[in-house]
Amino acid sequence: MRFGTGTAEGGDREAGATVFVTNCAVCHGATGLEGGVVGPSLRHESARMDYGALVSWIEDPAPPMPQLYPKMLTVDQVRDVAAYVESL
Numbered sequence: 001m002r003f004g005t006g007t008a009e010g011g012d013r014e015a016g017a018t019v020f021v022t023n024c025a026v027c028h029g030a031t032g033l034e035g036g037v038v039g040p041s042l043r044h045e046s047a048r049m050d051y052g053a054l055v056s057w058i059e060d061p062a063p064p065m066p067q068l069y070p071k072m073l074t075v076d077q078v079r080d081v082a083a084y085v086e087s088l
């Protein structure tokens with residue numbers, strides 16, 4: 001796993017919530033707090049990964065989490081959804 005430097009530009013949490021519902025909820029639950037059948041709950045994820053680390057993880061996650069960037073997500077969407085997850 002590769003961790004970011006935390007220098008990424010901040011994302012938009014509100015836009016990230018929409019990105020989450022479309023791309024992440026199928027595995028992590030509707031809001032990310034619940035957790036899903038496949039993915040863990042992301043409650044208090046900010047205690048495990050800071051914003052930069054989250055951006056790096058979403059861009060290049062470890063299996064079984066799928067790599068959605070850059071095919072499904074733009075760099076802005078990655079930043080937005082990272083900002084959303086940081087708020088959980």
Ligand code: HEC
Nearest residue numbers: 023024027038039040045048058062063064065066081085
């Ligand atoms: C196909 C199912 C799937 C999708 C879609 C998915 N994930 Fe995951 N995700 C996982 C699984 C499974 C893990 C656990 C990986 C592990 O434990 O190594 C994980 C782990 C994570 C973690 C690390 C959790 C921890 O233990 O610290 C984060 C953060 C995360 N996902 C965020 C996201 C975000 C944000 C999206 C949408 C952009 C997303 N995931 C989409 C399945 C998925």
